Amino acid sequence: MKTKRDFLRKIVEEDLASGKYEKVITRFPPEPNGFPHIGHAKSISINFGIAKEYGGVCHLRMDDTNPTTEDTKYVEALKDAVKWLGFRWDGDVKYTSDYFSKLYDYAKELIKMGKAYVDSLSEDEIREYRGTVTTPGKRSKYAKRSAEENLDLLERMKNGEFKDGEHVLRAKIDMNSANMKMRDPLLYRIRNAHHYRTKDAWHIYPMYDFAHCLSDYIEGITHSFCTLEFENNRELYDWILETLKVKPPRPYQYEFARLNINYTVMSKRKLLELVEGGYVEGWDDPRLPTIAGFKRRGYTPESILNFCESIGVAKANSVVDISQLEFSIRNDLNLKVPRVMCVADPIKVTIENYDGFEEIEASYYPPDVPKEGSRKLPFSKEIYIDRSDFSENPPKGYFRLTPTQPVRLKYAYIIKCEEIKKDKNGKITEIVAKYYPDSKSGSDKSGIKVKSAIHWVEASRAKKVELRVYDRLFKCESPKGIEDLNPNSLKIIENALVEPSVIESDEVRFQFEREGYFYKDPKNYSKEKPVFNKIVSLKDSWAKKVKPKKATPKKEEAQQVEGEVKPLSKEEHKLFVWYTKELGLNSEVANTLARDRNLSNFFEEALDEVSLATTLANIISNEVARELKQKSLRELSFTPKDISKLASLIDKEIISTKIAKDVFEQMSKTGTNPEEIVKSNNLMQISDPDIILPIIDEVIAKNPDNVKKYKDGNSKLFGFFVGQVLKATGGKANPKVVNELIKERLAEG
Numbered sequence: 001m002k003t004k005r006d007f008l009r010k011i012v013e014e015d016l017a018s019g020k021y022e023k024v025i026t027r028f029p030p031e032p033n034g035f036p037h038i039g040h041a042k043s044i045s046i047n048f049g050i051a052k053e054y055g056g057v058c059h060l061r062m063d064d065t066n067p068t069t070e071d072t073k074y075v076e077a078l079k080d081a082v083k084w085l086g087f088r089w090d091g092d093v094k095y096t097s098d099y100f101s102k103l104y105d106y107a108k109e110l111i112k113m114g115k116a117y118v119d120s121l122s123e124d125e126i127r128e129y130r131g132t133v134t135t136p137g138k139r140s141k142y143a144k145r146s147a148e149e150n151l152d153l154l155e156r157m158k159n160g161e162f163k164d165g166e167h168v169l170r171a172k173i174d175m176n177s178a179n180m181k182m183r184d185p186l187l188y189r190i191r192n193a194h195h196y197r198t199k200d201a202w203h204i205y206p207m208y209d210f211a212h213c214l215s216d217y218i219e220g221i222t223h224s225f226c227t228l229e230f231e232n233n234r235e236l237y238d239w240i241l242e243t244l245k246v247k248p249p250r251p252y253q254y255e256f257a258r259l260n261i262n263y264t265v266m267s268k269r270k271l272l273e274l275v276e277g278g279y280v281e282g283w284d285d286p287r288l289p290t291i292a293g294f295k296r297r298g299y300t301p302e303s304i305l306n307f308c309e310s311i312g313v314a315k316a317n318s319v320v321d322i323s324q325l326e327f328s329i330r331n332d333l334n335l336k337v338p339r340v341m342c343v344a345d346p347i348k349v350t351i352e353n354y355d356g357f358e359e360i361e362a363s364y365y366p367p368d369v370p371k372e373g374s375r376k377l378p379f380s381k382e383i384y385i386d387r388s389d390f391s392e393n394p395p396k397g398y399f400r401l402t403p404t405q406p407v408r409l410k411y412a413y414i415i416k417c418e419e420i421k422k423d424k425n426g427k428i429t430e431i432v433a434k435y436y437p438d439s440k441s442g443s444d445k446s447g448i449k450v451k452s453a454i455h456w457v458e459a460s461r462a463k464k465v466e467l468r469v470y471d472r473l474f475k476c477e478s479p480k481g482i483e484d485l486n487p488n489s490l491k492i493i494e495n496a497l498v499e500p501s502v503i504e505s506d507e508v509r510f511q512f513e514r515e516g517y518f519y520k521d522p523k524n525y526s527k528e529k530p531v532f533n534k535i536v537s538l539k540d541s542w543a544k545k546v547k548p549k550k551a552t553p554k555k556e557e558a559q560q561v562e563g564e565v566k567p568l569s570k571e572e573h574k575l576f577v578w579y580t581k582e583l584g585l586n587s588e589v590a591n592t593l594a595r596d597r598n599l600s601n602f603f604e605e606a607l608d609e610v611s612l613a614t615t616l617a618n619i620i621s622n623e624v625a626r627e628l629k630q631k632s633l634r635e636l637s638f639t640p641k642d643i644s645k646l647a648s649l650i651d652k653e654i655i656s657t658k659i660a661k662d663v664f665e666q667m668s669k670t671g672t673n674p675e676e677i678v679k680s681n682n683l684m685q686i687s688d689p690d691i692i693l694p695i696i697d698e699v700i701a702k703n704p705d706n707v708k709k710y711k712d713g714n715s716k717l718f719g720f721f722v723g724q725v726l727k728a729t730g731g732k733a734n735p736k737v738v739n740e741l742i743k744e745r746l747a748e749g
């Protein structure tokens with residue numbers, strides 16, 4: 001890996017050039033109290049990376065000085081992480097606990113030098129005596145103890161003669177130091193606890209500051225890299241080594257910025273809370289920022305290392321946007337993995353005029369990827385396409401299959417829709433189509449223009465697979481904890497279909513065209529029950545949708561909107577044009593959104609492929625706009641994504657627009673996600689004529705007068721009947737279906 005010279009590398013180069021050290025020895029010193037996360041990956045890539053680049057070695061050291069939180073399972077996870085990232089530690093894994101005896105000897109030496117003493121103040125007193133940043137501290141009266149007394153007490157502390165907290169060992173430095181860390185810092189504390197390695201041999205455990213510099217020295221470390229929060233500890237690091245007059249060469253500490261990423265938590269304590277509370281499925285849950293999680297999700301080690309390289313090594317803390325990490329994996333997979341077809345929400349297409357069976361040779365990679373390989377795609381009369389790739393009432397700008405618009409089946413033929421079959425609920429069950437025999441991809445002579453190519457799978461050979469679609473674990477940028485969890489971070493799609501080559505192939509990562517990158521789940525995948533984890537989407541769905549390029553509006557577009565009081569600003573007008581011309585919004589809705597920065601931002605964030613822009617815009621320009629009159633954006637209890645979900649429930653005709661209003665009310669009160677509200681309140685729309693017809697009949701029977709008036713020509717009464725039926729179903733009946741059925745019934749007899 002070629003890496004830019006950052007300030008740490010410059011130091012190393014200078015030290016080698018000046019002959020200060022013959023060989024670079026670094027260490028990665030985690031505490032085995034949790035699984036390593038992406039922040040540790042940065043530290044691993046720095047410590048192991050630098051050693052490798054300059055011909056040195058790196059140690060893996062378990063900094064295990066805290067008996068109560070450590071465990072061998074974390075040791076194993078740390079080893080796995082380092083190996084998976086492609087690094088090898090020098091020699092055996094090291095443990096600070098292996099140095100307990102040596103550290104103890106150093107402590108006795110400090111006592112003999114008059115540089116350390118056993119203090120018996122209480123914890124509170126120690127804190128009080130320490131003073132503050134602005135006031136000097138006061139030394140404990142116990143600092144006057146003789147070396148003999150101190151040695152005796154320390155020995156007895158070690159042997160377990162005292163209770164936790166009864167005594168501590170402190171360095172005798174300077175109670176007036178401007179650096180609080182130098183005000184007689186603690187070196188040892190009593191912990192009458194069982195240690196996972198040294199068992200019950202010790203009743204005192206060294207503090208980080210004492211153990212770390214000396215462990216570094218014992219191992220011959222040259223450069224001790226750590227994160228910025230240890231800046232003030234450096235003086236103490238140096239004091240201990242200098243006071244003990246250790247034989248050179250000795251290590252030096254250098255600090256770099258800690259990695260923080262938005263939309264996630266990174267401290268092991270918070271991760272532990274998620275794991276132990278059952279909010280995720282273990283430390284390797286693909287939504288966690290743990291290395292085990294990334295590994296299981298399908299990230300490659302290269303993508304993590306490239307990410308670490310791209311963020312660089314700096315001296316100032318900052319927060320890295322998670323999309324940078326997502327970019328890194330996308331970028332890595334883009335040129336690596338085969339592209340195949342998977343239909344997530346299948347709808348059957350029968351190609352009437354096709355007979356027989358053929359196999360189409362299709363490349364795994366597009367022409368701009370310098371890789372070779374292809375597979376055979378079976379093709380026959382019966383195929384599946386994705387439900388979202390057909391629209392009966394297409395919005396403007398819809399380029400896929402419609403009753404009147406043909407489309408290309410990728411790698412295969414152009415088809416056109418002949419007939420739509422529906423079940424009694426009005427849900428499309430099948431599309432009958434015709435294909436153009438001379439339109440085959442690569443040798444198309446049909447002359448037919450299509451606007452897009454959609455993906456598909458052949459029905460008899462397709463394999464059913466489960467897709468686990470992950471989204472960010474937290475819904476806000478700087479999550480505090482479990483209260484900020486994204487309730488929709490995992491969606492399971494059980495009946496997706498893939499082309500057979502995916503199962504037959506030994507490849508584990510794929511690009512499912514238009515769906516994203518997927519990985520055969522290393523735990524649950526089997527040929528009989530294939531399970532795929534979504535690694536990352538094909539494009540950044542969280543980024544704001546790209547605005548239209550600056551263009552001088554054409555004359556007719558520049559006209560003022562009818563009935564407008566205040567003309568739209570240039571910026572607003574551009575939005576208005578985009579909304580109406582590209583997204584097909586009506587001018588009233590487009591106008592409402594374009595005029596309000598909050599609303600237009602919200603709308604653009606909610607825009608995705610899940611819901612129709614028109615449905616979304618209606619909800620935002622009415623419901624959301626109303627909420628925003630009383631609340632600020634940050635006070636809203638729903639996200640743009642939630643609203644997009646709500647819109648898609650309407651689009652899929654799962655709920656009516658009327659019910660959607662009720663659902664929205666609940667969302668804004670409770671913050672529950674729309675799907676859950678619909679499910680738990682049983683709000684699914686009724687489209688079944690068998691349920692609706694008896695209700696219509698009842699309404700007709702109860703209102704003979706109105707029926708007579710209607711039949712005599714008062715057509716306005718039609719609305720009355722629709723209203724009555726909707727009311728009888730609590731608004732749950734599908735208005736379209738009700739309309740049709742009433743028309744039929746009233747026309748009879």
Ligand code: ATP
Nearest residue numbers: 029030031039040042043226227258259266267268
């Ligand atoms: P956490 O606060 O997440 O528990 P930690 O610092 O306590 O992390 P350690 O196991 O002590 O975790 O860290 C091992 C090494 O990894 C240390 O050198 C530490 O500085 C480094 N490290 C930990 N978190 C990060 C991070 N977010 N970015 C860069 N380095 C990190």
Ligand code: MG
Nearest residue numbers: 030031033268
């Ligand atoms: Mg720590």
